[in-house]
Amino acid sequence: MNQPLVSVIIAVQNGEQYFNQAINSIVAQTYPNVEILVVDGKSTDQTEAIARSYPQVRYLHPLVTS
Template sequence: MKNDKLITIFIPVYNGEKYLQQTLTSIKKQTYTNIEILLVDDSSCDSSLQIISEYAKDDKRFKIFVKENGGMVANSMNFVMPKINGDYFF
């Protein structure tokens, strides 16, 4: 597949340490590489921020944003909308 269109993947994060490594590793291994992964940490109380920071350190496609807890995924989506650069958004 030709990598000409940028795909943005939005991942809301709140206390997801149990599932984050599996999720992020899966995305990192995708064969389509022209992606940006926008991770919005909603003030997690567990090690979620540490986990996503490790992925972002080694892979510049991962972009981390930390915001005050908004209580709903829609709040994180509204926060990240102006930061999307992709031709497609998931």
């Protein structure tokens, strides 16, 4: 039996202090069919690098406009 996909959406801005902990918590769950979507609110810290270090994460960032 196929299990439904569960999408976990994390909206974050400059959240590097707790970001690894949040992603690790999701990855540690026993439900296997999970996608993690990170929506970055123009972070200026290491949020993007952290998100991209996880193969399970799909990193989304807003277009930069003037």
